[in-house]
Amino acid sequence: MEFDLSWILLGVPIVFALGWFASRLDLRQLRIENRQAPKAYFKGLNYLLNEQQDQAIDAFIEAVQRDPDTSELHFALGNLFRRRGEYERAVRVHEHLLSRADLGKSDRERAQHALAQDFLKAGLIDRAEDALRKLAGTRYQPQAWLTLLSLYERSRDWPQAADIARSLQQAGEGDFTARLAHYQCELAAAALAKKNDPAAARRLLEDALQATPDAARPRIQLAGLLAAQDDLRGAFEQLALVERHAPQAMPLVASELVRIGQATGQLARTAELLRRSYAATPSIDVADAIVQADLAAGMPPAQAREGYVRHMAQEPSLIAATRWLGHEPFAREGAHPVVQRSLEHAARPLARYRCAACGFEAQGYFWQCPGCQAWESFPPKRIEEL
Structure with missing residues (x-):
């Protein structure tokens, strides 16, 4: 049987035509999918702008399924999941x-940073710490180190916090000298309490x-x-130096200065320090300490307690009035206790x-706010004096 070459000549155009038709179908399908993917993306964006997060998540999932290689859609979806809890x-x-092996360096760093945020929000502190440390040497390093610093402070891991603070300072991210001093004070307190x-x-x-x-604190x-x-x-010499080096902290040490000054026979020097401090910055605590010093020095009570009246003439104060009334003899004894x-x-x-950063209020003074964790955010003044 002879092979007819005419069939080959006829088949080649047919195969070419079928291939061309198939490619057109593929291109058409690709165009349809490409149109549908951004449509789903914009639909999700519209839901997001209208604060319809459930519908936005569904739309972004649809967009990711249609275009699984688009990293931006994954980031949008991951952020939405995190915001939803x-x-x-x-x-x-x-x-x-x-x-993904094809993920670029910038997107890989961004994904690592987002993963660290996921762990932080979920309360997985150990995994968050590990994820944050992997950001060393990236554009997210300063932010990651600051977050690590906050984590170590909250867990009271002062040696680790000190290491991160020094790294931040060496990187030129700010002056952490004062914070490092607080860490040493915390370690000193632990050395006394635990060891x-x-x-x-x-x-x-x-x-x-x-x-x-x-x-002020280390002194x-x-x-x-x-x-x-x-x-x-x-101890007296260290407290006396507060007036020179950290005068704003004098209200915190005024009463103790009187107690130690009396024990060491230095009441006159104590009263001089307190009056100088009060003249520079009037304070109810310093005024109260002056009254205590005058009483300890043997001044008649009625004369010594006029210090409260002088303070009220300069700074109206319910606290000073209460302390003055607590010492002043009254003829009508029956009404006095009630008043x-x-x-x-x-x-x-x-x-x-009161914390100046978050408004947290406390009976005692804190060097670090228990509410917002800010350092030295409590002015050494009573709320009445603010």
């Missing part, structure tokens, strides 16, 4: 991105003072440590301290 799904999205090691605590406080001679803590070791003269209790009740909220 669906942290496990957000983690899966960002881990999927990181597993009963006053020598180590003293070394830490002296190092903090050497680095930040105008800081005040060192004075407390010296007083606990019966070195009252050393005194009422004034004390009214003055109690005014005697608190």
